[in-house]
Amino acid sequence: MVRLSVIMPVYNAERFLQPALDSVLRQNAVRELELICVDDGSTDGSPAILEKTAAEDARVTVLHTAHGGPGAARNAGIAAAKGAYIAFLDADDVLNAEALRTALCKAEADAPDILLCASRTIDENGSVTETRGVALHPHRLPQLPPVFSGRELGGALFAVGAVVWARLFRADFLKDRGIAFPPLFRTEDVCFLFPALYLANRISVLDIPLVDYRHCPANPSLERTKELDPLAFWNACVVLSETMRTCGADGAVMTACRLYVLDQIRYNLKRIDTAAGFRAIRERMPAMLAEVGFSEEEKEAMSPRDRALIALADLPWEDALTVALCERREEIFLQQRRTAKAEERARILEHSKAYRLGSLLLCVPKRIRSLLTRGGKR
Numbered sequence: 001m002v003r004l005s006v007i008m009p010v011y012n013a014e015r016f017l018q019p020a021l022d023s024v025l026r027q028n029a030v031r032e033l034e035l036i037c038v039d040d041g042s043t044d045g046s047p048a049i050l051e052k053t054a055a056e057d058a059r060v061t062v063l064h065t066a067h068g069g070p071g072a073a074r075n076a077g078i079a080a081a082k083g084a085y086i087a088f089l090d091a092d093d094v095l096n097a098e099a100l101r102t103a104l105c106k107a108e109a110d111a112p113d114i115l116l117c118a119s120r121t122i123d124e125n126g127s128v129t130e131t132r133g134v135a136l137h138p139h140r141l142p143q144l145p146p147v148f149s150g151r152e153l154g155g156a157l158f159a160v161g162a163v164v165w166a167r168l169f170r171a172d173f174l175k176d177r178g179i180a181f182p183p184l185f186r187t188e189d190v191c192f193l194f195p196a197l198y199l200a201n202r203i204s205v206l207d208i209p210l211v212d213y214r215h216c217p218a219n220p221s222l223e224r225t226k227e228l229d230p231l232a233f234w235n236a237c238v239v240l241s242e243t244m245r246t247c248g249a250d251g252a253v254m255t256a257c258r259l260y261v262l263d264q265i266r267y268n269l270k271r272i273d274t275a276a277g278f279r280a281i282r283e284r285m286p287a288m289l290a291e292v293g294f295s296e297e298e299k300e301a302m303s304p305r306d307r308a309l310i311a312l313a314d315l316p317w318e319d320a321l322t323v324a325l326c327e328r329r330e331e332i333f334l335q336q337r338r339t340a341k342a343e344e345r346a347r348i349l350e351h352s353k354a355y356r357l358g359s360l361l362l363c364v365p366k367r368i369r370s371l372l373t374r375g376g377k378r
Helices: 014-023 046-058 072-082 100-110 150-159 171-177 188-198 232-246 251-271 273-291 296-300 304-312 317-350 353-377
Strands: 004-010 032-041 060-065 083-090 114-122 130-134 167-170 201-215
Touching: 004 014, 004 317, 004 353, 014 046, 014 167, 032 046, 032 072, 032 171, 046 060, 072 171, 072 188, 072 201, 083 171, 100 167, 100 201, 114 353, 130 273, 130 296, 171 188, 232 251, 232 273, 232 304, 251 273, 251 304, 251 317, 273 304, 273 317, 304 317, 304 353
Parallel strands: 004 032, 004 083, 032 060, 114 201
Antiparallel strands: 083 167, 114 130, 114 167
16 A cells, blocks of 8 residues: 655756655655656756666656656656655655654544645755745634635635645545646646645645755756746746636635735746846736736725835836835845844843853753763773
8 A cells, every 4th residue: 555655856956866865765654655756858867866766666666758847747746646645845855754654644634635734944954944834924824623625715725835845635636636737847836736725625734844945046957047937937827817717716715816926926026136037027017917907996905015016017127126126125134134133132042040040950961961971881
């Protein structure tokens, strides 16, 4: 019996691939799993690493496909999966060794269509830099029972973190509903996750980190930079809106979807690293906003932040760039100030009487252990 199928799309990932493979295959607490690696037309040493691993471990299946992007690779993995539940793992990330068994047991106990877990961000050295919960905006989530449906989320559906890793999906749910990734090279996750959430009758939550997401700015092969195609995100926004309507979403859910698309425009404007890329997005904005199609009622209910973004569409792109750079500079300043305040609080704590007393008390058992260890060696 295969309890879990882990699907890993692989494209030119040889630098990070082995730790990702090992993190799955060393899950001794969950032996009843399979690892389906989909080589997405790699041109580096990734295929050789995959074939060697498959020859050494019968739980590994390797599929070779033409380069079609991570979504197409994951679709091939879903079709081949034999597990009751499916997890997705990127080739430069790692599964948390302590969390998989807990997550799978939770899924088998609650029998959800989707189990939402948390994630951590790590750097290239493996140090944790951030821990993210299930939701990016917890204050937007309503009070919910332990197991709930996607429709109970209402407009808060788009508050859930837009990633497919750090989730478990019931395989029969995906296959019966025909839920699949679109043939996109970027932002394909949102077109899969949000329709799946909306269609799910049973969703449960386990707010522990299941995946360590490796932030690798020096690794352009795994995630195409936005500069190569600054408008790629918009293709996903269009597909997302169409898919949600096809699923039957309307009312507050579609309003939330439109606001999410607006957030995607804002995010990409801020994260693009070249003036040419910024200009491409800004000059397309009037057409984007027209295609989103906000009603007058929705515009009246918008936050000042959203209205300010829409106002950028009426500015020359150079002026819009100046506004965006000023906002980004303010964000960086606020983040630096928060960091400085946290460091100052830590310094105050370290010099407090309570901290010194606690340190002194902790030194006592260490000293005793040291003496006992030396005594035992004698």
